[in-house]
Amino acid sequence: MxxxxxxxxxxxxxxxxxxxxxxxxAFVKSxxxxxxxxxxxxxxxxxxxxELVWFKKWNKAFLFEPPHFKWFVGGxxxxxxxxxxxxxxxxxxxxxxxxxxxxxxxxTRYLSYYELFREVNKFANALKELGVKKKxxxxxxxxxxxxxxxxxxxxxxxxxxxxxxxSAFSPEALRIRLKETNAKVLITAxxxxxxxxxxxxxxxxxxxxxxxxxxxVVVVKRIGKKLRLRRREHFFNELIEGQKEYCKPEAMxxxxxxxxxxxxxSTGKPKGxxxxxxxxxxxxxxxxxxxxxxxxxxxxxxxxxxxxxxGHTYSCYGPLLNGATFVxxxxxxxxxxxxxxxxxxxxxxxxxFYTAPTAIRMFEKEVAKVKEKLDSLKIIASxxxxxxxxxxxxxxxxxxxxxxxxxxxxxxxxxGGILITSLPGVGPFKPxxxxxxxxxxxxxxxxxxxxxxxxxxxxxxxxxxxxPPGMLRGIYKNEKKYRETYFSKFGNKIYFTxxxxxxxxxxxxxxxxxxxxxxxxxxxxxxxxxxENIVEKDKRVSxxxxxxxxxxxKGQVIAVFVVTKTKEKIKKEEINEIxxxxxxxxxxxxxxxxxxxxxxxxxGKIMRRILRNLLTKQPLGDxxxxxxxxxxxxxxxxIS
Ligand code: PRX
Numbered sequence: 001m002x003x004x005x006x007x008x009x010x011x012x013x014x015x016x017x018x019x020x021x022x023x024x025x026a027f028v029k030s031x032x033x034x035x036x037x038x039x040x041x042x043x044x045x046x047x048x049x050x051e052l053v054w055f056k057k058w059n060k061a062f063l064f065e066p067p068h069f070k071w072f073v074g075g076x077x078x079x080x081x082x083x084x085x086x087x088x089x090x091x092x093x094x095x096x097x098x099x100x101x102x103x104x105x106x107x108t109r110y111l112s113y114y115e116l117f118r119e120v121n122k123f124a125n126a127l128k129e130l131g132v133k134k135k136x137x138x139x140x141x142x143x144x145x146x147x148x149x150x151x152x153x154x155x156x157x158x159x160x161x162x163x164x165x166x167s168a169f170s171p172e173a174l175r176i177r178l179k180e181t182n183a184k185v186l187i188t189a190x191x192x193x194x195x196x197x198x199x200x201x202x203x204x205x206x207x208x209x210x211x212x213x214x215x216x217v218v219v220v221k222r223i224g225k226k227l228r229l230r231r232r233e234h235f236f237n238e239l240i241e242g243q244k245e246y247c248k249p250e251a252m253x254x255x256x257x258x259x260x261x262x263x264x265x266s267t268g269k270p271k272g273x274x275x276x277x278x279x280x281x282x283x284x285x286x287x288x289x290x291x292x293x294x295x296x297x298x299x300x301x302x303x304x305x306x307x308x309x310x311g312h313t314y315s316c317y318g319p320l321l322n323g324a325t326f327v328x329x330x331x332x333x334x335x336x337x338x339x340x341x342x343x344x345x346x347x348x349x350x351x352x353f354y355t356a357p358t359a360i361r362m363f364e365k366e367v368a369k370v371k372e373k374l375d376s377l378k379i380i381a382s383x384x385x386x387x388x389x390x391x392x393x394x395x396x397x398x399x400x401x402x403x404x405x406x407x408x409x410x411x412x413x414x415x416g417g418i419l420i421t422s423l424p425g426v427g428p429f430k431p432x433x434x435x436x437x438x439x440x441x442x443x444x445x446x447x448x449x450x451x452x453x454x455x456x457x458x459x460x461x462x463x464x465x466x467x468p469p470g471m472l473r474g475i476y477k478n479e480k481k482y483r484e485t486y487f488s489k490f491g492n493k494i495y496f497t498x499x500x501x502x503x504x505x506x507x508x509x510x511x512x513x514x515x516x517x518x519x520x521x522x523x524x525x526x527x528x529x530x531x532e533n534i535v536e537k538d539k540r541v542s543x544x545x546x547x548x549x550x551x552x553x554k555g556q557v558i559a560v561f562v563v564t565k566t567k568e569k570i571k572k573e574e575i576n577e578i579x580x581x582x583x584x585x586x587x588x589x590x591x592x593x594x595x596x597x598x599x600x601x602x603x604g605k606i607m608r609r610i611l612r613n614l615l616t617k618q619p620l621g622d623x624x625x626x627x628x629x630x631x632x633x634x635x636x637x638x639i640s
Contacts, residue, residue, distance in 0.1 A: 026425020102331025134159035143192030166307025174208030254278025272476030283470025288318030384523035416470030519548030
């Protein structure tokens, strides 16, 4: 197979262009699309929307009432219909979903479009029987199994709103999300496998539903544990038995809520990001089509967990909207051996592989040279955090063998779908640069005063109207937070991403990192404020500060500085436990330090920058605003 074309820019910079083969397969072959879409982005997105099935066409494509906006106003649609029925005519027997369990002795499951359609319909009827109505909230606390996809599609089918909670989140984190949304039903599983161990999910779910409004719990038997159910609990398999194989999809208004997904902001409480039925469907559909370029012979594998936005858009809705076959994997990418991910690519002849820099760096650490040919691969892609040059080049050379376009895709929970990336048939592919904004997406990089930055000048990445249709429509029950977080820094007509970025001379965008207190641990988004709140709830703690510091594999790791109350004692292990209980294992800190004071400004704000710089041995920078400079010496001693 052909290699990509290499271009040397200057002395050290490299980039690649698509080969003839890549272009031949690509939906988008020329960069003209950017210009055309740029001239009339609304029309561009309307044309994409027309490729889907609408029960009623919209009468206004884009409506802007800053900071709110609507797309496809007056239109009626159902995403489950577009994922299922829309594919039945041509792809009834095509495999929609390949499910790979973690234990290697267990059988792979294959579900055709028709089988998925039937299961979704039966479960939709079952949900109705449980009393779930349009606009009710359904909590989904599930591992990576087919029933999770079925549950999401079934609730979307009947017009319920789903809120998926990452299965590795703690019961406490689950409870907060169920309470905030007043979820009526929770769908969970008896357990799942992770790195060879059984995770007893039902136990966590039991704890998590306590003191919430959940009236019914549905339990999928994944590991076959013997369980005695309470009155309000039902087994998934028993519920769908005897259900009718068809459930009429609800005709949803374009702007009705499809799902709420919680994410971390810079403050203490997680935010429920709202995505709606019309616009999200269109953006999930088109970005998957043009970026991952899924044709009928493709097998798409996105390794993201369903509990995150990448799981929603690219491990469920995007591939199904495109009639594609996708892989859903239950377990760890390095279990039972470090090369499990390679074995999966080989076994399923994966053609498009989408993963995160943290996984790429882990692969690289385990295998400097990839011996397998992995010759089924056509496109490789990365998401979730900046990808460093070394990891980029390793992924490109060792996994993609310099044949596959490497797409660094930038986006957020809030944007619903990818915003910035190179397209596989257009390129270029330049290490550490995400590329150009997707056609029909307008972004800019602004300095603090709101002026556009010049090439190579770092600034604030913003999105300009008309915002892409899949972007969030609000924060659940928190209008203030929506306005403050996204639409205050540069006024109510400009969406602020909280990311810092710059453009090169060609306009290719490189994401540098966040400008707020959000950190990325193994691509998982966490808020330092939220972690601090949890630690500070312990009565022995007077105050604490959390910072993210760079880590070779995980991108960032957590360091906690704790000030205890006079005479109180607390151990490092207890701080670990508090965070694992409050959020989950992903929040376990790498470092815990006990200090008697935190560096603060005169107005009392903790200067996390000082803690970060001390830990990473960087110059402290301007400390003239520091009101207690003596604490620096103590902290230096404690961390040394
Ligand atoms: O900081 C950016 C980083 O991840 C943030 C969004 O995180 P989350 O909502 O969890 O969504 C992740 C998956 C879409 C962004 O604000 N980020 C995401 N993709 C990239 C990235 N940073 C650099 N390069 C990327 N490709």
